[in-house]
Amino acid sequence: MNLSRRQALAFGGAVVTVSLIPIDFAKAASDATMADIKSFTGGASVAEGGIELTTPEIAENGNTVPISVSAPGAVSIMILADGNPNPGVATFHFSDMAEPSAATRIRLAGTQNVIAVAKMADGSFTQTSRSVKVTIGGCGG
Amino acid sequence: MAKIKPRVKVPKSVAAGEYFTVKTLINHKMESGQRKDKKTGKKIPRKIINYFEATFNGKPVFSVDIQPAVSSNPFFQFSMKIEEAGKLAFKWVDDDGSVYETAKSIKIG
Numbered sequence: 001m002n003l004s005r006r007q008a009l010a011f012g013g014a015v016v017t018v019s020l021i022p023i024d025f026a027k028a029a030s031d032a033t034m035a036d037i038k039s040f041t042g043g044a045s046v047a048e049g050g051i052e053l054t055t056p057e058i059a060e061n062g063n064t065v066p067i068s069v070s071a072p073g074a075v076s077i078m079i080l081a082d083g084n085p086n087p088g089v090a091t092f093h094f095s096d097m098a099e100p101s102a103a104t105r106i107r108l109a110g111t112q113n114v115i116a117v118a119k120m121a122d123g124s125f126t127q128t129s130r131s132v133k134v135t136i137g138g139c140g141g
Numbered sequence: 142m143a144k145i146k147p148r149v150k151v152p153k154s155v156a157a158g159e160y161f162t163v164k165t166l167i168n169h170k171m172e173s174g175q176r177k178d179k180k181t182g183k184k185i186p187r188k189i190i191n192y193f194e195a196t197f198n199g200k201p202v203f204s205v206d207i208q209p210a211v212s213s214n215p216f217f218q219f220s221m222k223i224e225e226a227g228k229l230a231f232k233w234v235d236d237d238g239s240v241y242e243t244a245k246s247i248k249i250g
Contacts, residue, residue, distance in 0.1 A: 063212060063213070064212040064213075065212075068218070081210055084210050085175055086208065086209065086210065088208040088210065089208055089210040089211060090205050090206065090207050090208060090210070090211050091205065091206040092203065092204075092205050092219075093201075093203065093204045093205070093206075094202075094203055094219075095200065095201045095202050095203070097197060097200065097202045097221050097222060097223065098195075098202045098203045098219055098220065098221045099160050099219070099220035099221065099222070101219070101220060102203070102205075102217060102218060102219045103216075103217070103218040103219075104205075104211060104212075104215065104216055104217050104218070105211070105212040105215070105216050106210050106211055106212055107173065107209075107210045107211070107212050108210075
């Protein structure tokens with residue numbers, strides 16, 4: 001490929017521009033998941049980290065996958081399963097009497113990302129995600 | 142369906158201001174609305190517990206908005222602390238409007 005200096009610069013510039021756009025985690029999530037996150041946050045920006053989401057790496061039975069989540073300072077935590085027919089799983093609400101951590105068992109339709117979004121006491125939001133490999137799906141059948 | 146019976150595990154007495162773990166389980170099929178009847182091929186309508194709440198002496202402690210992706214026999218575990226003795230009440234709300242309730246007293250000491 002023969003590029004003139006001008007073309008080469010333009011091309012290089014374009015590459016830099018593209019790579020400057022942060023690899024948005026949101027891009028990896030489905031539209032329905034994004035809509036759920038948006039309705040939870042009210043469109044506020046969501047930071048990464050600050051939540052500990054514990055899931056099994058491999059779940060043999062997608063019908064009952066144990067998960068636990070903990071986010072110091074959170075008042076609510078929403079759990080989403082990106083690859084389910086409906087991404088919503090559950091939203092936990094904590095008062096000042098409760099520690100912002102909870103555990104439950106969820107259904108996963110297949111191998112996918114489980115996402116936790118926490119609303120902090122100061123109104124900010126943060127999220128994290130974990131990938132779970134599922135051998136037998138837990139929805140439909 | 143078998144009779145719905147909530148089960149909770151709460152310590153009888155706790156130290157004031159120290160976190161303790163509460164485990165809850167209720168037997169419920171949590172019909173997701175995604176499953177098909179094998180004979181008719183029609184979707185089985187959704188019927189789940191859609192809300193769970195724990196209150197201590199009437200004050201909210203922990204609640205969950207539940208969607209069909211929570212497993213059958215929904216299990217929830219959380220931690221809480223109290224400063225005074227009292228009653229920890231639990232409530233589950235079914236899609237059909239039924240409310241299942243139970244409560245435990247907790248002492249300090």
